[in-house]
Amino acid sequence: MLVENKVAVVSGIGPGMGRDISLALAREGANIVLVGRTRSKLDAVAAEVESLGKRALPLICDVTDEAACEEVVEGAIADLGGIDILVNNAYDGGDASTFMDADFDRWRKTMDVNLFGSLAMTRACVPALEASGDGRVVMVNTMSIQRIQQRWGAYAASKGALATATKTLALELGPKGIRVNAIHPGYIYGDSVEWYFNHQAEKRGISFQEVYDEVADETCLGYLPTSAEIAGTVVFFASPLSRAVTGQMIGVNAGHWFNG
Numbered sequence: 491m492l493v494e495n496k497v498a499v500v501s502g503i504g505p506g507m508g509r510d511i512s513l514a515l516a517r518e519g520a521n522i523v524l525v526g527r528t529r530s531k532l533d534a535v536a537a538e539v540e541s542l543g544k545r546a547l548p549l550i551c552d553v554t555d556e557a558a559c560e561e562v563v564e565g566a567i568a569d570l571g572g573i574d575i576l577v578n579n580a581y582d583g584g585d586a587s588t589f590m591d592a593d594f595d596r597w598r599k600t601m602d603v604n605l606f607g608s609l610a611m612t613r614a615c616v617p618a619l620e621a622s623g624d625g626r627v628v629m630v631n632t633m634s635i636q637r638i639q640q641r642w643g644a645y646a647a648s649k650g651a652l653a654t655a656t657k658t659l660a661l662e663l664g665p666k667g668i669r670v671n672a673i674h675p676g677y678i679y680g681d682s683v684e685w686y687f688n689h690q691a692e693k694r695g696i697s698f699q700e701v702y703d704e705v706a707d708e709t710c711l712g713y714l715p716t717s718a719e720i721a722g723t724v725v726f727f728a729s730p731l732s733r734a735v736t737g738q739m740i741g742v743n744a745g746h747w748f749n750g
Contacts, residue, residue, distance in 0.1 A: 493574070493575065493729055494518070494519030494520075495521070496574040496728070497521050497522075497566060497572055497573050497574050498515045498521070498522050498523065498573075498577060499525060499563075499575065500515070500524060500577045501525040501553055501580040501611055502526060502578075502579035502580035502581060502630075503524045503531055503548075504526065505531065505681075506678065506681075506717045507579055508535070508580075509535045509538070510716075510718045511577055511721045512538075513535075513718075514718070514722060514725050515575070515724070517542055518725055519544070520574075520575065521547075521570050522539050522544065522545070522546050523549060524536055525551045525611075526551070527550060527551070532549070533548055535548070545569075547565060547569050547570060549562050553603065553608070553610060553611050554603055555610075559613075559614035559615075560614045562611070562614065563617075572621060573618035573619055573622065574619070574626065575625075575626045575628070575728045576611065576615045576625075576626070576627045577630065577724055578607075578608040578628070578630060579630040581603060581630070582600045582645075583600075584596070584642060584645035585597075588640065588643075589643050592643065592644065596644065600644040601644070604649055605651045612627055612670075615627075616663065619663075619668050620666040620667060624667060625663075625666070625667060625668035626670075627668060627669070628671055628672065629653075629670070629671070629672040631652055631673065631739065632645070633674055633676035635653055635674070636741075636747050637747060656671070660737030660738075661737065669732065669735065670737065671727045671736060671737065672738070673720065673723045673724060673727070673739070674739050674742065674743070675715070675742045675743055676741070676742075676746040677705060677746070678714075678715070679713075679714040679716050680716060687705075708746055711744040711745055713744055714744065715742065723740050
């Protein structure tokens with residue numbers, strides 16, 4: 491029970507990373523504030539958290555709305571007594587356009603969610619995280635800032651800015667006893683990746699398994715991790731095991747790339 495009786499705010503609740511991070515933290519003893527924009531998804535994950543014997547507080551929130559982020563904090567304090575952990579998982583994947591074809595207003599939307607949304611939620615939580623005496627912030631970032639691909643410029647640029655901001659927050663919030671770190675997944679094996687691989691297989695006239703193997707063979711471990719596996723590293727950053735760690739990133743990608 492690495493985070494027993496802690497309160498964790500997790501944004502971007504859905505069927506993938508948001509759900510699995512919430513359940514991983516709940517299994518280790520945390521009560522969870524579930525933040526997202528879709529009531530049905532929030533309620534579904536809340537039921538799973540409660541089935542583990544932990545409390546769940548589902549709250550609708552657009553992280554780009556600073557007032558809404560403040561309301562999340564007020565709700566967490568009123569219902570659960572405070573906040574110890576924040577996981578910034580909400581994201582916008584961009585519009586998959588090339589730079590020359592890009593609508594910069596669409597790039598700004600991606601930046602608003604991935605960078606400014608994470609910053610807004612973090613700033614709203616800082617007083618409660620400081621009051622906890624051992625506050626933790628975990629940014630869910632991406633391998634895309636290391637492995638640049640065409641058409642993903644908006645997403646990569648926003649997450650690259652978030653990576654720099656993570657270090658700034660670690661520096662400035664450290665004196666408040668708040669540790670700020672990031673995980674950088676690569677391919678997260680699940681429904682969306684499976685759909686993409688099937689699409690590539692059909693387009694190229696090869697099998698799904700051949701597409702999977704091509705990508706998996708680029709990793710040291712020869713497979714693509716699921717969001718449930720990746721969530722374990724979030725638990726590490728949220729727990730006493732990482733007490734001496736701040737301003738750091740961990741690539742959670744089965745060895746698809748190495749830091750540095």
